[in-house]
Amino acid sequence: MTYNKMTVEDIDVKGKKVLVRCDFNVPLDAEGNITDENRIVGALPTINYLIENGARVILCSHMGKPKGEPKPELSLAPVAKRLSEKLGKEVVFAADDNVVGENAKAAVAAMKDGDVVLLENTRYRKEETKNVDEFSKELASLADVFVNDAFGTAHRAHCSNVGVSALLKPAVAGYLIEKEIKFLGSAVNDPVRPLVAVLGGSKVSSKISVIENLLDKVDKLIIGGGMAYTFFAAQGKTTGTSLLEADFVDYAKKMIEKAGDKLVLPVDTVIAKEFANDAESQVVEGNIPDGWMGLDIGPKSIELFSDVLKSAKTVVWNGPMGVFEMPNFAKGTNKIAQVLADLDATTIIGGGDSVAAVNQAGLGEKMSHVSTGGGASMEFLEGKELPGIAALTDK
Numbered sequence: 001m002t003y004n005k006m007t008v009e010d011i012d013v014k015g016k017k018v019l020v021r022c023d024f025n026v027p028l029d030a031e032g033n034i035t036d037e038n039r040i041v042g043a044l045p046t047i048n049y050l051i052e053n054g055a056r057v058i059l060c061s062h063m064g065k066p067k068g069e070p071k072p073e074l075s076l077a078p079v080a081k082r083l084s085e086k087l088g089k090e091v092v093f094a095a096d097d098n099v100v101g102e103n104a105k106a107a108v109a110a111m112k113d114g115d116v117v118l119l120e121n122t123r124y125r126k127e128e129t130k131n132v133d134e135f136s137k138e139l140a141s142l143a144d145v146f147v148n149d150a151f152g153t154a155h156r157a158h159c160s161n162v163g164v165s166a167l168l169k170p171a172v173a174g175y176l177i178e179k180e181i182k183f184l185g186s187a188v189n190d191p192v193r194p195l196v197a198v199l200g201g202s203k204v205s206s207k208i209s210v211i212e213n214l215l216d217k218v219d220k221l222i223i224g225g226g227m228a229y230t231f232f233a234a235q236g237k238t239t240g241t242s243l244l245e246a247d248f249v250d251y252a253k254k255m256i257e258k259a260g261d262k263l264v265l266p267v268d269t270v271i272a273k274e275f276a277n278d279a280e281s282q283v284v285e286g287n288i289p290d291g292w293m294g295l296d297i298g299p300k301s302i303e304l305f306s307d308v309l310k311s312a313k314t315v316v317w318n319g320p321m322g323v324f325e326m327p328n329f330a331k332g333t334n335k336i337a338q339v340l341a342d343l344d345a346t347t348i349i350g351g352g353d354s355v356a357a358v359n360q361a362g363l364g365e366k367m368s369h370v371s372t373g374g375g376a377s378m379e380f381l382e383g384k385e386l387p388g389i390a391a392l393t394d395k
Helices: 038-052 077-088 102-109 135-141 158-168 175-189 205-216 230-234 245-261 301-311 331-342 353-360 374-381
Strands: 017-021 056-060 092-095 116-119 146-147 171-173 195-199 220-223 270-271 283-284 293-297 316-320 345-351
Touching: 017 077, 017 158, 038 056, 038 374, 056 171, 056 205, 077 092, 102 116, 102 158, 102 283, 116 374, 135 158, 135 331, 146 158, 158 171, 158 205, 175 245, 175 316, 175 345, 175 374, 195 205, 195 301, 205 220, 205 245, 205 316, 205 374, 220 245, 230 245, 230 283, 230 293, 301 331, 316 331, 331 345, 331 353, 345 353
Parallel strands: 017 056, 017 146, 056 116, 092 116, 146 171, 195 220, 195 316, 316 345
Antiparallel strands: 270 283, 270 293
16 A cells, blocks of 8 residues: 655644544553553654644543443553653643543633643543544544544544544644654555565464565565464474464465565574473474474574575564564574664564564664554555555645
8 A cells, every 4th residue: 555645744733723643552550650651752753743833732542442431540641641741741631531521622622822632541432443423523523633643553443543534634644654654655665675574473374464465575575483383384394392373384385386585484493392481492404393392593594584684675574583572582583683773774663573572672773663553564564555544635
């Protein structure tokens, strides 16, 4: 999919009430403290731009899965507090269990240019995830224009991203979504070549559409992680007690035939007796013996993958090379992250575990782009239309 959408800089926002869909779905500890504020930091450029240009900024977001009812532990109150500190100005929190209630209406009515209001968790309303018109209209009634900056929910059609887009025109992209479209879109549709995709993670089944969409577009496709063992089986190798999706061995065979020399598979494996960090382990080439499981790519595979990556000009990476949560089986993932960090190329980390792995290795800053949406970036790489972006106004 190629998108050419209006952005926040294409419109005049002064004195206008601007509804902004952010992704404030942040983790909280038992005391209600935010344990990772990356998503709050990610929203700041758009919010600051709107404040500086005299908009009246009304923020909304979901958090967690309250399933359509008010759950105090999933309130956005802590986000309002942290956001106030980050912005250096008060963010008025509208504590309405029905999201658009008396508090929200009063807070918006009292706004001056540059003021900021945050609404309560949009998923307190069961209509939100069903994209019911009634709730979309209530949200839209507060504002004049709409800015979507929540890439993490762009693959869902909800009231707070798709429903309001139909009612508030123009509906434009914030800086985060603009950056996601720019990097993911150009990587898949118009890359500087060679384009190399690195796919890992545990399952072939969850990456089928990504493999199929990318195979036609990439110069090389590297496969590691648990999904590699299904490809091993397709090559006639034994896989011991490794993760194996028997139903997908035939599919893997077809992919190997179709891809030819585009496909790069591991040549050796770090295997262990059990799924534990301190398990007895060794490196094998070829067959994995009975009673052993593959938990990481081996040193020769790291070398092979690194050589392929060194000539790349664009790299998209989705999914770790091994069980990176266990230090003894994180070497493959960390080494690939380091190679990408040192490349003179556009490096795009596509959501989910790969983002966690890159941040764990302390290399997030060295990548061209670290996607803010796991599911959304996957669907983008599959070539699917993302409803939250499709609904925005075209340039």
